[in-house]
Amino acid sequence: MQRADPQDFARVLSSMCTIPHPEARAAAQRFLATNPGDPGTYETVAALEEEAIEMLGRIAGLSDAAGYVASGGTEANIQAVRIARNRARNRDGSTDPNVVVPESAHFSFTKAADVLGVELRRAPLTDYRTDVDAMAELTDEQTVLVVAVAGTTEYGRVDPIPEIAALAKAHDALCHVDAAWGGFVLPFTDYDWNFEHAPIDTMTIDPHKMGQAVVPAGGLLARSSELLDPLAIDTPYLESTGQVTLTGTRSGAGVASAVAAMEALWPDGYRTAARTAQDNAEWLTAALTERGYDVVSPVLPLVAADIPRATIEKLRDHNWRVSKTGAGELRIVMMPHVTREILRSFLDDLDRLD
Ligand SMILES: *Cc1c(COP(=O)(O)O)cnc(C)c1O
Numbered sequence: 001m002q003r004a005d006p007q008d009f010a011r012v013l014s015s016m017c018t019i020p021h022p023e024a025r026a027a028a029q030r031f032l033a034t035n036p037g038d039p040g041t042y043e044t045v046a047a048l049e050e051e052a053i054e055m056l057g058r059i060a061g062l063s064d065a066a067g068y069v070a071s072g073g074t075e076a077n078i079q080a081v082r083i084a085r086n087r088a089r090n091r092d093g094s095t096d097p098n099v100v101v102p103e104s105a106h107f108s109f110t111k112a113a114d115v116l117g118v119e120l121r122r123a124p125l126t127d128y129r130t131d132v133d134a135m136a137e138l139t140d141e142q143t144v145l146v147v148a149v150a151g152t153t154e155y156g157r158v159d160p161i162p163e164i165a166a167l168a169k170a171h172d173a174l175c176h177v178d179a180a181w182g183g184f185v186l187p188f189t190d191y192d193w194n195f196e197h198a199p200i201d202t203m204t205i206d207p208h209k210m211g212q213a214v215v216p217a218g219g220l221l222a223r224s225s226e227l228l229d230p231l232a233i234d235t236p237y238l239e240s241t242g243q244v245t246l247t248g249t250r251s252g253a254g255v256a257s258a259v260a261a262m263e264a265l266w267p268d269g270y271r272t273a274a275r276t277a278q279d280n281a282e283w284l285t286a287a288l289t290e291r292g293y294d295v296v297s298p299v300l301p302l303v304a305a306d307i308p309r310a311t312i313e314k315l316r317d318h319n320w321r322v323s324k325t326g327a328g329e330l331r332i333v334m335m336p337h338v339t340r341e342i343l344r345s346f347l348d349d350l351d352r353l354d
Contacts, residue, residue, distance in 0.1 A: 007321075009337040013346065014323035016153070016181050018335040020257060021212040021269075027253075027260035028214040034252030036069070037245060038238055045252040048259050052207070055262040056219045059187055060179070060203055061196030066225040068245055069207070069255045072218035073180030074108035075246050076204035079220050079231060080176040081112040082246075083202060084145035086230030087174065100138045101147040102130035102159055106178060109147065118144070128157040128296070136167055143173045148200075150193040151182020154325045156302035158182065158191045165198035174201040174227075180218070181333075184210035185300055187267065188274045201227055207258035210273070212265060212336060217254035277301035277334035284332065284343050291351075301334035307354070314353040320346060 009019055020028070031045055039046030049069055057065025070076045081099055088094035098119040101109050105122070113120035121143075123135035130148065139146060146168035148159040161177060168175035179186060179193060183205030186193045195203070203221040207213035222228055231244040265273070281298040285305075288295050294306040307330040315322055315330075325331050332338070332346075 010342060011319050011346075012321040012335075013332045013338060013342075014321055015335065016209045016333055017215055018209075018212060019337045020214045021261045021264050023264045024213045024257035024261035028257040029253070031252040031256035034256075035249050036252050036255050037243070037248050037250045040238060042252060045255055048252075049255045052219075052255055052258045052262070053221065055259065055266065056205055056207070056221055057195075059262070059266060060183065060205055060221055061194035062221060062223065064224075065195075065221050066223070066228055067219065067221040069258055070218035070220050070245070071216045071247055071250060071254075072208065073106065073178070073204050073206045074111065074218070076180070076206070076218050076220035077106065077108040077176075077178060078112040078115060079246055080147075080174075080202045080204065081109070081116055081118060081145060083222070083227055083230050084174040084176070085116055085118055087227075088144040090230060094142065094144060096142050097144040098140070098142050099145045099147065100135055100143055102135070102149055102152075104128065104130070104149055104152040104154065104157065104159075105147055106149070106153050106180065128152065128155045130159040130164065132160055132163045132167065135164065139167060139171050139173070141171070143171050145174045145176055146171075147176045147178060150177050150179035150186055150191070151300050153181065154302075154331060155296055155304055156182070156298060156300035158186070158193055158299065161200065162192050162198040165200050169199060175199070176201065177203045180204045180206040181209045182300055183219075184270050185274045185277070188271050189300070195221075195223060207261060208254065210270070210335070211258065211261055212273075213261040214253060214257040216251050217258040219258070273336050274301070277336070277338075280334045280338065280340055280343060283340065284334075284347075287343075287347055296329065303332045303334070304329040305332075306330075307350070311350070311354045315346075315349060318349055318353070320349065
């Protein structure tokens with residue numbers, strides 16, 4: 001096979017993945033040939049997965065966390081919807097379930113609704129966050145799950161999570177927080193987002209984004225192991241008796257790298273990364289504003305700026321990996337590999353090309 005090299009990260013500005021921490025990379029390599037989907041055979045990696053969940057729980061304000069290392073935020077979100085749907089079905093025979101999400105919810109919820117046959121109701125936003133009153137209007141007796149986002153994919157916004165959790169409780173629905181991207185940044189902010197701050201039931205928090213683990217390493221957390229029961233199916237020919245994951249065979253590399261990254265970085269390394277990213281977001285916002293562009297002010301390290309479409313195309317032609325929001329803004333995610341030096345070089349090109 002001809003050797004192909006992956007892209008380098010010097011001009012990658014819109015990805016939510018990054019260069020893995022060296023310890024995470026090494027751990028992934030060591031555990032490449034393991035399958036935590038078969039814990040009876042691959043005992044070491046199964047034990048590591050318990051450690052991963054314990055550490056993720058600590059980050060998310062939850063002792064005795066239940067959950068597992070998923071293939072990513074998509075799987076974790078699908079599973080959160082599945083838990084809620086099955087719980088309602090088992091409890092009172094719910095046949096017409098709906099899930100209420102903010103309009104800013106990640107598109108993985110569209111997949112979840114499609115696969116699981118639940119109705120998705122999207123609540124409008126005010127200033128990029130969920131309007132809780134509008135959400136309340138969409139919530140009814142058939143609502144099995146109410147979702148809040150802690151760090152939206154497009155603008156890095158945090159929904160009013162305690163209010164949304166209270167709304168879910170009032171309807172006897174579950175509450176899920178999607179912190180796939182924000183989960184490793186929010187511990188260093190004043191936001192109410194985690195299991196300690198509100199009676200939420202499940203959470204998506206991905207080591208393979210700001211956690212600096214290798215792909216694939218997503219995280220699904222649940223407040224108690226009973227919440228995972230509605231996912232369990234029998235596994236006749238494995239040594240273990242049941243399985244709650246969506247995938248069967250899965251990556252031990254992701255599990256081991258998640259543990260290695262969190263051991264290396266929690267909390268000081270993540271705090272430093274979060275601060276640097278936030279400084280860079282604010283610095284870039286100031287630099288773009290000075291140049292006359294409209295910028296959606298960043299609350300987490302993610303910048304969206306109104307840059308002409310033609311300029312974005314030219315930047316792409318110069319190998320900048322940039323994406324647009326649904327509204328057409330240029331979106332820059334301050335992942336750990338996005339340094340001040342890279343941002344300066346980006347601005348130089350922007351000045352030349354616009
Ligand atoms: C990235 C992201 C997801 C999806 O995660 P994948 O790992 O890409 O499957 C879900 N929710 C949010 C908020 C995200 O930012």
